[in-house]
Amino acid sequence: MDLDGVEVLAFDVFGTVVDWYSSVAAEVAELGLTAGDGSAVDGGRFALAWRARYAPTLHRVAAGELTWAPLDDLHRLMLDDCLAEFDVRGLSEDQKRHLTRVWHRLRPWPDSVEGLTRLKRRFVICTLSNGNIGLLTRMAKFAGLPWDCVLSAENVGRYKPDPATYLGVARTFDVEPARVLMVAAHHDDLAGARRCGLLTAYVERPREFGPRGKDVSPDPANTLHVRDLRDLAERLGCQ
Amino acid sequence: MDLDGVEVLAFDVFGTVVDWYSSVAAEVAELGLTAGDGSAVDGGRFALAWRARYAPTLHRVAAGELTWAPLDDLHRLMLDDCLAEFDVRGLSEDQKRHLTRVWHRLRPWPDSVEGLTRLKRRFVICTLSNGNIGLLTRMAKFAGLPWDCVLSAENVGRYKPDPATYLGVARTFDVEPARVLMVAAHHDDLAGARRCGLLTAYVERPREFGPRGKDVSPDPANTLHVRDLRDLAERLGCQ
Numbered sequence: 001m002d003l004d005g006v007e008v009l010a011f012d013v014f015g016t017v018v019d020w021y022s023s024v025a026a027e028v029a030e031l032g033l034t035a036g037d038g039s040a041v042d043g044g045r046f047a048l049a050w051r052a053r054y055a056p057t058l059h060r061v062a063a064g065e066l067t068w069a070p071l072d073d074l075h076r077l078m079l080d081d082c083l084a085e086f087d088v089r090g091l092s093e094d095q096k097r098h099l100t101r102v103w104h105r106l107r108p109w110p111d112s113v114e115g116l117t118r119l120k121r122r123f124v125i126c127t128l129s130n131g132n133i134g135l136l137t138r139m140a141k142f143a144g145l146p147w148d149c150v151l152s153a154e155n156v157g158r159y160k161p162d163p164a165t166y167l168g169v170a171r172t173f174d175v176e177p178a179r180v181l182m183v184a185a186h187h188d189d190l191a192g193a194r195r196c197g198l199l200t201a202y203v204e205r206p207r208e209f210g211p212r213g214k215d216v217s218p219d220p221a222n223t224l225h226v227r228d229l230r231d232l233a234e235r236l237g238c239q
Numbered sequence: 240m241d242l243d244g245v246e247v248l249a250f251d252v253f254g255t256v257v258d259w260y261s262s263v264a265a266e267v268a269e270l271g272l273t274a275g276d277g278s279a280v281d282g283g284r285f286a287l288a289w290r291a292r293y294a295p296t297l298h299r300v301a302a303g304e305l306t307w308a309p310l311d312d313l314h315r316l317m318l319d320d321c322l323a324e325f326d327v328r329g330l331s332e333d334q335k336r337h338l339t340r341v342w343h344r345l346r347p348w349p350d351s352v353e354g355l356t357r358l359k360r361r362f363v364i365c366t367l368s369n370g371n372i373g374l375l376t377r378m379a380k381f382a383g384l385p386w387d388c389v390l391s392a393e394n395v396g397r398y399k400p401d402p403a404t405y406l407g408v409a410r411t412f413d414v415e416p417a418r419v420l421m422v423a424a425h426h427d428d429l430a431g432a433r434r435c436g437l438l439t440a441y442v443e444r445p446r447e448f449g450p451r452g453k454d455v456s457p458d459p460a461n462t463l464h465v466r467d468l469r470d471l472a473e474r475l476g477c478q
Contacts, residue, residue: 072413124376134412137363137388149376149389154411173373174311 003223003236005179006199009119010128010151010169012160012184013136015208017116017229018106018143021047022210027102031095036087044210049085053078058130058159068157070132076100103131104138109205113144115229118238126151128169128182130159161192170198183232187219199223201232242462242475244418245438248358249367249390249408251399251423252375254447256355256468257345257382260286261449266341270334275326283449288324292317297369297398307396309371315339342370343377348444352383354468357477365390367408367421369398400431409437422471426458438462440471 014020021044029043057074060066066074079100083091091099119125126149127136136150151172156164170177177197184190185208190200201224204216218225226232233239253259260283268282296313299305305313318339322330330338358364365388366375375389390411395403409416416436423429424447429439440463443455457464465471472478 124380126376132411133388133390137365137412141363141387148380149372150387151372155394172371173376 003181003199006123006181006236007175008124008126008169008173008180010126010166010180010182010193010198011116012182012186012189013127013129013131013139014103014106015205016183016185016203017112017145018108018139019207020051020103020106021208023106024050024102025210027099027105031099033086033088033091036089041086041088046082046086048209050075050078050082053081061159062162070134070154071103071130072100072132072135075103101138104135105142106139108143108145109228111228111230113146115231115233116146118233119229119236120146120148122236122238124148124173126169128160128165129153160189163192163196166193166196166198170196181223183229187222190219190222194221201226203228203232242420242438245362245420245475246414247363247365247408247412247419249365249405249419249421249432249437250355251421251425251428252366252368252370252378253342253345254444255422255424255442256351256384257347257378258446259290259342259345260447262345263289263341264449266338266344270338272325272327272330275328280325280327285321285325287448289314289317289321292320300398301401309373309393310342310369311339311371311374314342340377343374344381345378347382347384348467350467350469352385354470354472355385357472358468358475359385359387361475361477363387363412365408367399367404368392399428402431402435405432405435405437409435420462422468424455426461429458429461433460440465442467442471 011017024047025043028046033041035041057078061068116125125147127147128151129136130153132154133150133152136152140147151169153159153165156168158164169180178199181199181201182190182193183201183203185203185205190202194200200222202222204227206214206216208214224235226235250256263286264282267285272280274280296317300307355364364386366386367390368375369392371393372389372391375391379386390408392398392404395407397403408419420438420440421429421432422440422442424442424444429441433439439461441461443466445453445455447453463474465474
């Protein structure tokens with residue numbers, strides 16, 4: 001099976017389609033949080049600290065230490081830990097709830113809406129994210145992302161890279177795994193998809209973690225390596 | 240809670256948003272099926288016979304006589320029974336598979352795309368159908384239905400009117416049931432939603448079953464009674 005047989009494009013979302021770093025950093029900066037010693041909290045550092053708790057928290061779920069919960073709930077747990085780490089006090093319950101939902105208000109990368117719109121003309125385009133369905137749906141409205149379908153780890157009650165997530169996309173659309181192209185800015189996500197027989201496209205997102213940069217070297221195991229979603233549309237012949 | 244508190248509109252699809260009768264009848268007529276005695280099969284009669292097997296088949300699943308399966312698979316079972324009933328032979332496996340997927344190729348009612356587009360500006364609009372996710376997604380692409388999110392009986396592994404389906408919408412979006420308005424052309428579907436605390440809007444679709452017509456009398460238990468989806472958009476203040 002090669003790219004000609006692909007019918008469905010499944011997209012990782014955080015970092016691949018939307019810029020979580022600058023979106024979270026901006027909202028945190030706007031809140032004007034201060035630490036216990038009176039110093040201002042840096043929005044970018046807080047965003048990185050929050051996201052750094054993501055993988056370990058999902059590992060705890062996979063290991064059975066935490067029971068399955070939608071990512072909104074896990075984001076709240078991680079936020080509480082971050083507020084403690086930065087010694088920030090005095091946020092009201094409403095403010096914490098609103099801040100947790102910053103992950104519903106992430107801005108797309110400049111190429112995302114155009115790229116997806118072009119790809120949608122020829123393929124079924126869906127999410128395959130660890131974000132819960134409600135989060136992904138509200139984000140799509142906020143950012144103007146034209147998904148055909150919102151699929152999530154929530155559909156199978158397991159987080160990526162559990163094989164059930166990738167195989168679930170193929171089963172949902174009743175196609176062989178090789179007719180699904182997984183699109184992500186993370187090699188480990190793509191490796192998980194590849195082990196299940198999906199094709200894979202790596203998207204360079206050198207600013208995913210902000211100014212500190214990110215290694216975006218190709219992995220020859222991927223079917224495609226693209227600069228962004230406009231580039232993906234070009235490579236797949238979508239005008 | 241009244242209509243001012245509504246955040247999510249959940250739509251029944253077959254009959255409410257799309258015209259299954261004329262779509263199925265037209266494809267069956269185009270196939271030019273003939274019965275064993277050489278007479279031509281009437282597309283409209285075949286469409287009604289196929290759909291008449293729907294409720295009893297879902298009852299068998301609810302009763303545990305049939306194990307859960309996506310509606311695509313149940314549509315195929317019902318098709319095989321209909322072909323036997325009409326004494327139609329000689330369809331190839333590919334033709335049967337293609338015909339089963341006629342339910343992915345249903346045309347919208349003339350008001351549906353405009354109505355949904357207007358409602359989408361203010362509300363989260365999602366499906367809540369017994370159709371499986373793949374079926375609903377492909378139908379949305381075919382018919383141009385601008386869903387924010389495709390939710391299905393498949394998400395909870397139960398068919399409407401099981402309470403898990405209606406409550407699942409509220410849980411997915413983390414809102415109270417009374418913030419969800421269920422929209423359907425069938426009073427029994429709306430009664431199921433109402434028992435779970437959702438608000439309800441009945442849509443008149445007098446031609447759902449073709450020329451034989453349908454009683455579209457109001458039930459005062461519903462929150463709203465509307466002519467079509469343009470009318471619903473008016474009533475909810477969506478320009």
